[in-house]
Amino acid sequence: MELLNRIRRWTCLPLLTLGLFLILVQSAFGSGSPPQRIVSLGPMNTKNIYLLGAGDRLVANTVYCRLPAAAREKEKIGTVLQIDIEHILSLRPDLVLATGLTQPQQIDALRRAGMRVVQLKEPRSFIEIRSQFLALGRLLGLQERAAGILAEVEVELRAIRTSIADLPQQRVLLQIGTNPIFAATASSFTHDFISMAGGINIAALEKSGRYNQEKVLAQNPDVIIIAMMGSQTGVGAAEKRKWQDLFSKFSSAGSRGIFLIDPDLVCSPTPVSFLEALTAVTRLIHPELGDRPLLSVRE
Numbered sequence: 001m002e003l004l005n006r007i008r009r010w011t012c013l014p015l016l017t018l019g020l021f022l023i024l025v026q027s028a029f030g031s032g033s034p035p036q037r038i039v040s041l042g043p044m045n046t047k048n049i050y051l052l053g054a055g056d057r058l059v060a061n062t063v064y065c066r067l068p069a070a071a072r073e074k075e076k077i078g079t080v081l082q083i084d085i086e087h088i089l090s091l092r093p094d095l096v097l098a099t100g101l102t103q104p105q106q107i108d109a110l111r112r113a114g115m116r117v118v119q120l121k122e123p124r125s126f127i128e129i130r131s132q133f134l135a136l137g138r139l140l141g142l143q144e145r146a147a148g149i150l151a152e153v154e155v156e157l158r159a160i161r162t163s164i165a166d167l168p169q170q171r172v173l174l175q176i177g178t179n180p181i182f183a184a185t186a187s188s189f190t191h192d193f194i195s196m197a198g199g200i201n202i203a204a205l206e207k208s209g210r211y212n213q214e215k216v217l218a219q220n221p222d223v224i225i226i227a228m229m230g231s232q233t234g235v236g237a238a239e240k241r242k243w244q245d246l247f248s249k250f251s252s253a254g255s256r257g258i259f260l261i262d263p264d265l266v267c268s269p270t271p272v273s274f275l276e277a278l279t280a281v282t283r284l285i286h287p288e289l290g291d292r293p294l295l296s297v298r299e
Contacts, residue, residue, distance in 0.1 A: 034141030035095035042099030043268040046071050051270045052142045126192045153271050164198035170222040170285050172199040181211040197282040224258045227266040236260045259284045
């Protein structure tokens with residue numbers, strides 16, 4: 001479980017500027033034909049491939065690639081942190097999509113063996129999520145589909161902005177790790193879930209995101225959203241009870257709401273799943289929205 005928490009914390013941290021990403025893309029592909037046999041080394045890559053309609057080109061991924069459901073049926077070449085290089089080579093891919101957690105020596109070994117490797121590290125904002133998605137669309141020869149998906153997403157984002165324009169802001173903690181507590185900061189795309197939902201991120205100015213209970217109590221957020229591995233099972237429920245017990249002991253401090261949210265939705269987003277997570281976060285921060293429909297795009 002600690003390994004899973006460590007992976008989840010790191011997959012929610014910023015690691016790469018858009019400019020460097022584009023340089024890596026251009027260097028790896030040049031003007032060659034679109035790849036037809038792809039190995040994905042991380043959940044975000046896998047989900048974006050399927051969103052682009054290229055799931056039939058995916059020959060293998062990791063054990064953590066659980067979404068969409070079809071990804072679970074692909075061959076598994078290891079974990080996000082440790083891959084089986086010989087297995088990958090045996091599949092004869094014409095593209096390996098690495099992540100920020102892929103070990104540098106593993107990337108070097110793949111490239112020395114003649115593999116075409118593009119490393120897609122974690123975006124720092126929704127703008128970078130969009131830009132990476134467009135770039136991946138170009139790599140796969142599916143740029144028009146990528147642009148069309150993003151246009152639909154933008155329509156829904158405008159609907160959310162309009163819906164919350166006159167609503168009061170709430171102070172929010174988005175927790176993406178525990179032992180120690182780890183919070184979304186302004187240097188991570190997870191911050192955009194709060195800011196775009198009309199909230200105030202109490203951890204926005206933190207550099208590392210490492211928090212403690214006393215600091216959270218002192219800042220007294222209106223809403224705590226737990227989006228860490230296990231947050232849909234016993235681990236998340238225990239974390240929620242812990243916050244409820246702590247706040248109940250302080251008459252001057254009381255969180256209005258403590259909620260669990262699917263970490264797969266929050267921490268490895270495609271443009272569409274980002275929109276779905278944003279819609280969920282918006283409703284948690286602003287329950288006064290009721291059941292009004294805000295989202296029509298689905299992954």
